Amino acid sequence: MSSTTPRRTRTSRRLAATAAAVALVLPLAACGDDADGSSDTGGGAGDGAGDTTITVLAAASLTETFTTLAEQFEADHEGVEVELAFDSSATLAGQAVEGAPADVLATADSRTMDTAADVLAADPQVFATNTLVMAVPAGNPADLSGFEDVADGDATYVVCVDTAPCGAIWAAIAAEEGVTSQPASLEVDVKAVLAKVTGDEADAGFVYETDAVAAGDQVETFEVPGAEDQVTDYPIAQLDQAGDPELAQEFVDLVLSEAGQQVLADAGFGQP
Amino acid sequence: MTPPPDAGATTLSGSHLGRPPLVLVVPGAVAAALLVVPLVTLVLDTPWGDFLDQLGSAPVLAALRITALTSAVTVLACLVLGTPLAWLLARVDFAGRSVLRAAVAVPLVLPPVVAGVALVTALGRNGVVGSLLRETTGLTVPFTTTAVVIAHTFVAMPFYVLSVEGALRTAGERYDVVAATLGATRWHAFRRVTLPLAMPGVVAGAVLAWARSLGEFGATITFAGNFPGTTQTMPSLIYTQLQADPAVARTLSMILLLVSVGVLAGLRNRWLTTS
Numbered sequence: 352m353s354s355t356t357p358r359r360t361r362t363s364r365r366l367a368a369t370a371a372a373v374a375l376v377l378p379l380a381a382c383g384d385d386a387d388g389s390s391d392t393g394g395g396a397g398d399g400a401g402d403t404t405i406t407v408l409a410a411a412s413l414t415e416t417f418t419t420l421a422e423q424f425e426a427d428h429e430g431v432e433v434e435l436a437f438d439s440s441a442t443l444a445g446q447a448v449e450g451a452p453a454d455v456l457a458t459a460d461s462r463t464m465d466t467a468a469d470v471l472a473a474d475p476q477v478f479a480t481n482t483l484v485m486a487v488p489a490g491n492p493a494d495l496s497g498f499e500d501v502a503d504g505d506a507t508y509v510v511c512v513d514t515a516p517c518g519a520i521w522a523a524i525a526a527e528e529g530v531t532s533q534p535a536s537l538e539v540d541v542k543a544v545l546a547k548v549t550g551d552e553a554d555a556g557f558v559y560e561t562d563a564v565a566a567g568d569q570v571e572t573f574e575v576p577g578a579e580d581q582v583t584d585y586p587i588a589q590l591d592q593a594g595d596p597e598l599a600q601e602f603v604d605l606v607l608s609e610a611g612q613q614v615l616a617d618a619g620f621g622q623p
Numbered sequence: 624m625t626p627p628p629d630a631g632a633t634t635l636s637g638s639h640l641g642r643p644p645l646v647l648v649v650p651g652a653v654a655a656a657l658l659v660v661p662l663v664t665l666v667l668d669t670p671w672g673d674f675l676d677q678l679g680s681a682p683v684l685a686a687l688r689i690t691a692l693t694s695a696v697t698v699l700a701c702l703v704l705g706t707p708l709a710w711l712l713a714r715v716d717f718a719g720r721s722v723l724r725a726a727v728a729v730p731l732v733l734p735p736v737v738a739g740v741a742l743v744t745a746l747g748r749n750g751v752v753g754s755l756l757r758e759t760t761g762l763t764v765p766f767t768t769t770a771v772v773i774a775h776t777f778v779a780m781p782f783y784v785l786s787v788e789g790a791l792r793t794a795g796e797r798y799d800v801v802a803a804t805l806g807a808t809r810w811h812a813f814r815r816v817t818l819p820l821a822m823p824g825v826v827a828g829a830v831l832a833w834a835r836s837l838g839e840f841g842a843t844i845t846f847a848g849n850f851p852g853t854t855q856t857m858p859s860l861i862y863t864q865l866q867a868d869p870a871v872a873r874t875l876s877m878i879l880l881l882v883s884v885g886v887l888a889g890l891r892n893r894w895l896t897t898s
Contacts, residue, residue, distance in 0.1 A: 441866065507766065512849065514867035535766040536848025537855075539862060543844075551749050552765050 405598050406434040406452060408443040410459035410585070412481070412541070412561055416618045417457070423614075424605055431598060439540070440516075441466070447590055454599040457587040457606070460516045464586045472593060475586035478606050480621035481559045482582050483520050485573040486548045486566070493554035497573050501555050502530040508555040509547045512537035517544070520581045521557050527577045545570075559583075564619030582621065662880070669877040670870050677874045685852045686860040687882070693768065693856065694836040697775040701783040701832045704776075706825065709787035710813065714796065724788075731781045738778055739845025746773065746846075770847035771854050775836040782835055783828035790824020791817065830890060837883050 409417045414437050421433035436443070440458035444467040447456050456471070457478070458464045464475045485498055493506055501508050502525075511518030518537065524530075538544045541558050548556040549569045563572045587606055589599040605611050612622060677683055711717075712724050730738055746753040746764045757763055764770045798820060802812035818825070840858035847854045849863065857879045864872040 507763075509848065512863050512866075514863055534850065536850050537863070538849060539844065539866075547848075550743060550747065552743065552747050 402430050403595060403598065404432045404434055405454040405593075405595060405602060406436065407455045407457065407602060408436050408438070408447060408451070408453045409457040410440045410443070411437050412459055412559065413437065413457060413585070415565065416614050416620070419614050420605060420611055423610065424602055427605075428598070428601070433602070440464075450592060452592060452594070453590055454593040454595065455587065455602050456590055457585065459585055460583050461586055462516075464588065467590075470591045472589040472591050472596060472599075473603075475588040476603070476607060477584045477623040478587050478611070479585040479615045480582045480623055481561055481585065481619075482621060483517065483524065483557050483575050483578045484560050484563050485555055485575050486545065486558050486563050486570040487555045487573070488548055488551040489569050489571060491571055492551060495555060495573070498528075498575055502528060502532060504532060506532070506554040507535045508532075508557070509536045509538050509544050509553045510534045510557045511541055511544055512539055515540055516583060517541040517557070517559060520578075520583060523581050524575060524577045527580075559619075560621070561619040584623065585620070665873065665876060665880070669873050674874055674877070677871065678878055682851055682855075682860060683875060683878065686855050686857045687878070689768065689771065689852070689855060690837060690857045690879075693771045693775055694833050696772045697779050697836040698829050698833045700772065700776045701780050701829060702825070705780050705783040705828070705832075706787060706818070708780075709784045709791060710817070712784070713788045713791035714799070714817075727784055728781055730778055731785075733778075735778060735839065735841025735843075736845050738842040739774060742770075742774055742777060742842065742846040746770070765846060766848045766850065766854060768847075768853055771843055771856065774842040774846045775839050778839055778842055779832035779835040782831040786828030786831060787821055787824045790821040790827075793824075794820040826890075830887070834883065834887070837879070 407417065407421065417435055417437075421435055424433050425431060436453070438446075440460060440463035443456060444458060444463045447453060447467045447470050450470075456464070456467060458467075459481070461475070461477075464471075485501065487493065487495055495501065495504075495506060500506055510521040513519055513522045517540070535553060536547070538547065538556075541562055544556040545558050545562050545566060547553040548558070549566055555573075557575065560572075563570055587603055589596060589603060593599040606615075616622065708727070712720065712727070733741070742750075743765070744750050746756075748754065748757060748763050748765065753764055764773065794817070798816050799809075799812050802816045803809070807815070838858060839856070840862060843849075843854070843856055844859055844862075849855050849859045851860075855863075857875065861872050861875045861879065864875060
């Protein structure tokens with residue numbers, strides 16, 4: 352017994368050294384994975400009785416609405432659990448192609464849905480649309496009177512980088528409307544743009560209508576001229592690898608139903 | 624940053640102490656593979672055909688310029704501000720010294736995004752210091768190259784300060800005392816005695832800080848933003864390109880890797896081996 356004591360001390364000292372080394376390396380390791388891609392599962396966990404599970408991969412911007420819809424679906428289907436995975440559309444489409452065990456895929460634009468064309472069990476159906484709006488911090492501290500003040504003025508505004516769908520829409524509108532000013536920053540995703548606006552670091556930012564609705568009274572919005580020509584479509588489809596194709600179909604039907612459309616409309620989505 | 628062990632000594636100990644035990648060799652090999660394999664696959668996966676085109680493209684040149692500029696200024700800021708802080712922590716006994724030392728080390732374990740958020744609360748337009756600055760001078764920090772340097776210095780300085788403080792403590796106070804008995808003022812002793820003795824720690828700390836600045840992404844993009852030519856560094860550009868064209872992102876990663884390895888190798892030849 353007594354012979355183990357020094358050994359244990361040495362082990363704990365070694366552990367402390369390891370912990371210190373890990374602490375040194377941690378901030379370096381964390382660099383890569385901090386933006387975008389909030390992955391989450393929700394819904395269904397509380398029911399307990401679920402013996403059938405369907406998995407829905409959905410774009411991050413659908414987090415609130417699909418959580419509500421999943422709860423409705425579980426209420427209507429005794430013993431069925433809906434697993435939700437939210438991430439950026441491109442990531443989810445990639446996972447679907449690589450055979451992720453999922454039943455339904457819903458993305459934030461047709462381009463990403465097209466990349467998963469090989470594993471779709473049915474033609475994708477557009478269930479919602481989203482438009483770009485100009486968001487300003489609550490109280491409009493820079494006293495902007497509309498899009499023109501940003502397009503030709505010296506307001507500090509932020510947009511999405513043009514590799515992100517929201518940035519591609521901005522670039523098209525900026526070209527169409529002849530915007531002469533430069534944004535202060537090209538943010539990696541729409542949530543980062545919204546954060547700069549709600550934090551009042553920028554006078555204005557260009558986000559989706561639904562993001563502005565989700566931000567509530569933290570932001571005020573202005574219409575963007577030409578935005579109605581740059582609407583982004585949200586398609587949904589069942590996957591080849593669906594474990595229960597009938598249930599997958601029923602979930603898609605719920606999203607397209609009047610009740611489903613109402614949930615989406617309340618969140619600021621447009622009707623297709 | 625210790626000099627490599629002399630080759631003769633290695634052979635001697637190897638032949639006299641028997642074969643290295645597998646319990647050390649196997650995990651050691653796994654560790655080496657974990658570190659080396661991803662770098663090798665990155666090299667193999669780089670589309671070398673368009674490497675030079677990418678290297679010469681305007682966005683890459685702009686990002687390289689910002690990265691070179693900000694990491695150089697960050698090292699300078701560490702030298703000018705971090706050295707005195709390390710000296711204070713190592714040599715001056717003041718109330719709250721251990722608390723300050725712990726606080727200085729905190730950014731080491733802080734996720735970079737949190738560092739960015741913290742900087743916004745301090746230096747953002749509505750931050751405690753930032754709003755004061757805006758009211759008195761009309762200047763705002765976010766979305767400027769200065770903001771990039773501040774973010775980099777925030778995450779890199781702890782590496783530098785801890786390295787230099789360690790070197791100062793190892794060198795000990797005896798030489799300072801001797802210098803004082805010979806009539807040197809404390810400032811004179813610092814310049815002529817203390818600092819030269821701590822030079823290996825200063826160089827090692829500067830290299831660590833520079834490397835940390837070179838790869839910094841989270842705090843930069845959160846606090847300073849991302850705009851070509853002003854705040855877009857190489858890591859920001861790589862992350863942006865990853866969403867559009869992973870092949871281009873791999874080429875850019877390769878450029879950053881070559882630049883950093885090249886500079887490190889150059890530094891090693893000039894200072895690290897001779898010290």
